[in-house]
Amino acid sequence: MKSVLALIPVTLLAAACASRPPAADPQAQEQANAQWQSLRADYTNCAREQADAGLPGRGSPQDLAGAALKACQSRLDAMRGAFRDYLDAQMVSSHGHDSARQAADRLARDAEAKTRAYLVRYVERERYNAGLR
Template structure:
């Protein structure tokens, strides 16, 4: 697990190191980079909203909380794919070497996996809590 936790910071460090020395950076490029970064993050937020909405739609369904969470994750796969593609494009734009681009692919895959697993973990607890509250009323 420790090894996996070091992959993302190393990939981001590689992103910084892959810039050619002395490459010009102006305010316009920096603003574009911030806009790209916020774009994939907005897509991540959209994905998290989608999975919660889909889980809400299936709260009354029979089955375990994990099944409800898995249905929500499956229903929102296009949103997760869009976030993955946006993050990968953002990182690719920061890389100049083939090694850096390889690191970008690995980092994008890791962020996508982490996002899906965090959403699953959250949804299972969320569904359990909402079902408990519904039984109390």
């Protein structure tokens, strides 16, 4: 009986190890990480370019920032998808995949909010420097 009880922890450990994902290729992980970060930079650059195009207009900085973000929505969606794929590759359970989706959505919301705040200040400064106030 004692030998059977001694095998239980070993069996549980073996099952836990078997449920772990195979070791992911570190180079592939680095590439996936670099990809979503590159897409994030692309989104920010797109928004700034859109804001630059609207600088001479009469809209408020908040309106201009909103229009710029809307014009770059597809790039934000691409970044969200790449980040989710990056996290999904590291998850095993359905709970882990749900967490990856939630984290990707949170990242996208944060990126949009930070870019919006940056653009409002950017537009105000650029208009001031250009004498457009």
